Amino acid sequence: xxxxxxxxxxxxxxxxxxxxxxxxxxxxxxxxxxLAKMAKVPHIHIDGSGRTDAGVHALGQVITFxxxxxxxxxxxxxxxxxxxxxxxxxxxxxxxxxxxxxxxxAVGKRYLYRVALGRYTDPLxxxxxxxxxxxxxxxxxxxxxxxxxxxxxxxxxxASGGQIEDKVRTIYEATCTEDKVHNELRFExxxxxxxYNMVRIxxxxxxxxxxxxxxxxxFQRVLAAKDRQQARxxxxxxxxxxxxxxxxxxxxxxxx
Amino acid sequence: xxxxxxxxxxxxxxxxxxxxxxxxxxxxxxxxxxLAKMAKVPHIHIDGSGRTDAGVHALGQVITFxxxxxxxxxxxxxxxxxxxxxxxxxxxxxxxxxxxxxxxxAVGKRYLYRVALGRYTDPLxxxxxxxxxxxxxxxxxxxxxxxxxxxxxxxxxxASGGQIEDKVRTIYEATCTEDKVHNELRFExxxxxxxYNMVRIxxxxxxxxxxxxxxxxxFQRVLAAKDRQQARxxxxxxxxxxxxxxxxxxxxxxxx
Numbered sequence: 001x002x003x004x005x006x007x008x009x010x011x012x013x014x015x016x017x018x019x020x021x022x023x024x025x026x027x028x029x030x031x032x033x034x035l036a037k038m039a040k041v042p043h044i045h046i047d048g049s050g051r052t053d054a055g056v057h058a059l060g061q062v063i064t065f066x067x068x069x070x071x072x073x074x075x076x077x078x079x080x081x082x083x084x085x086x087x088x089x090x091x092x093x094x095x096x097x098x099x100x101x102x103x104x105x106a107v108g109k110r111y112l113y114r115v116a117l118g119r120y121t122d123p124l125x126x127x128x129x130x131x132x133x134x135x136x137x138x139x140x141x142x143x144x145x146x147x148x149x150x151x152x153x154x155x156x157x158x159a160s161g162g163q164i165e166d167k168v169r170t171i172y173e174a175t176c177t178e179d180k181v182h183n184e185l186r187f188e189x190x191x192x193x194x195x196y197n198m199v200r201i202x203x204x205x206x207x208x209x210x211x212x213x214x215x216x217x218x219f220q221r222v223l224a225a226k227d228r229q230q231a232r233x234x235x236x237x238x239x240x241x242x243x244x245x246x247x248x249x250x251x252x253x254x255x256x
Numbered sequence: 257x258x259x260x261x262x263x264x265x266x267x268x269x270x271x272x273x274x275x276x277x278x279x280x281x282x283x284x285x286x287x288x289x290x291l292a293k294m295a296k297v298p299h300i301h302i303d304g305s306g307r308t309d310a311g312v313h314a315l316g317q318v319i320t321f322x323x324x325x326x327x328x329x330x331x332x333x334x335x336x337x338x339x340x341x342x343x344x345x346x347x348x349x350x351x352x353x354x355x356x357x358x359x360x361x362a363v364g365k366r367y368l369y370r371v372a373l374g375r376y377t378d379p380l381x382x383x384x385x386x387x388x389x390x391x392x393x394x395x396x397x398x399x400x401x402x403x404x405x406x407x408x409x410x411x412x413x414x415a416s417g418g419q420i421e422d423k424v425r426t427i428y429e430a431t432c433t434e435d436k437v438h439n440e441l442r443f444e445x446x447x448x449x450x451x452y453n454m455v456r457i458x459x460x461x462x463x464x465x466x467x468x469x470x471x472x473x474x475f476q477r478v479l480a481a482k483d484r485q486q487a488r489x490x491x492x493x494x495x496x497x498x499x500x501x502x503x504x505x506x507x508x509x510x511x512x
Binding site for chain 1: 265266267313337342343344345375376377378379380382384512
């Protein structure tokens, strides 16, 4: 058995999310079937760094798996890409130690969220951005985001129904830049972990702060409330990208 | 009856092209149904500046129509956008003289063609670019494109099966720029008219010139041959955008 790590980019539009579900096209399902076919075995299980919802994209999702096919990284990379549909691309492949696990070994994640501004949804961006048609003061958002940085109980920013008991997470970076050429905002969040829908809820709240419908330091109040009802909105899946997953050490594999 | 011109942007991915076809979702069909519904009449016919194929996008398709609904341009613009699906956006609306016709009044068109470079198709760009995975010398393409400029018989660059007898067209501009940030080429063609698939065939030939598989001045040879078999390839629909349609005069309507 060989133990591999792969890094994949995907367009989430036509997937019912990352995680396998019966009768649905999922990222996990497509990759598991390709690996099983390659190894001529009934099933190969893969572990992702975490789930992404339907419509959420990945610039660098990380996956680990075992397979009887023990070949050089560059060959596995080419073999996998020859079997992938056009909406999944394998960017990197490396043999990793047996105890390296895409989810349990991860020490941080970085998400990008793109928000298209302007009154109307741009037909050519609708699948790759959220949309905020109202007035927004970017400087206000930039002044508010540092309230999220640090170690907090993010109960107020977790979708209800989540299974996880411990809702304390640390955010290292929370930024928002304006891309005037494309008339959009780009949020980035880097932290040691994120709760279900947490980025999308933080973005929705940040936009309301930018609009003036919430106080500048409303993040502080909402965090302290530890109540999901305080944040309310969730920005759409289409604007969210899992950008990078961080691991200790520095294992380099074959890249495209 | 009021006679309007509208300018629309659309994502061609989920349309079976511009032109109405039975049991297919088309741009013309969607807009005609919206206008008929608004006017509470069985049917309203629209005239586009020309057809776009399945998967071809528009940044500025122009359409004219008559409707009994005679309201200010800005109201028609808002009403139409309230009825459009997310993959069509009406950018502009103007009352125009009765003899203004989207197709017959047009004096020129500009197309954009985006080609993603690199060995693999980018999942996030696959619906919005063509793809050329081979070596390409942009300077060679830039040196070759002026051979297309001027008045020529473009028989060699027209898809077979076209109905049009006169295949003489004038190209005013043919350019190619490299976008290094996005690792892609952007072709633009501005001319008085284009034959069926003409831009996509010119791009495919230009890429082969850039690769070195064709002589630098192969456009001259292919034009002179007046034979569709000489150009062969057709770049995919996904990279093509109808960017602008030119008309004499200067009628300004309401814009979003």
